[in-house]
Amino acid sequence: MTTGHESEAATRLAEASRVARAELDKQGTPDYDPRAHERAVEFERKAAEALRAERPGTS
Template sequence: MSEHDDAQHKLADARRQATQELFKQGTPDYDQRAHQRAVEAERKAAEAAEPHEG
C-alpha cells in the first residue's frame, strides 16, 4: 500500500467516525467533545491526504 493509499484510508476512517458522532446528536449517546475530536482528526487526515508539492 502506497503512502497516498494509506492517507486516503485514514481519511475515510476519520470521516466515517465523524459522521457516526454527528448522527448521535440529540441522543443520550452524544458527546460534543468526542464529536469535536472526530472532526479535528478528519481535518488532519484530509491535510495529510493532500498531494504535496516538492
C-alpha cells in the same frame, strides 16, 4: 479494505469521515458527546491535510 492504488492517507481520511459522521448522527441522543464529535472532526481535518500534502499539485 484498501485497494492497491489507495494510499494510507486516503484510508485514514475515509475512516475519520466515518467516525465523524457516526458521532454527528448521535446528536440529540443521550449517547452524544460533543467533545468526542470535536475530536473526530479534528482528526478528519488532519487526515484531509495529510492527504493533500501527499498529493503533488494540490493545495
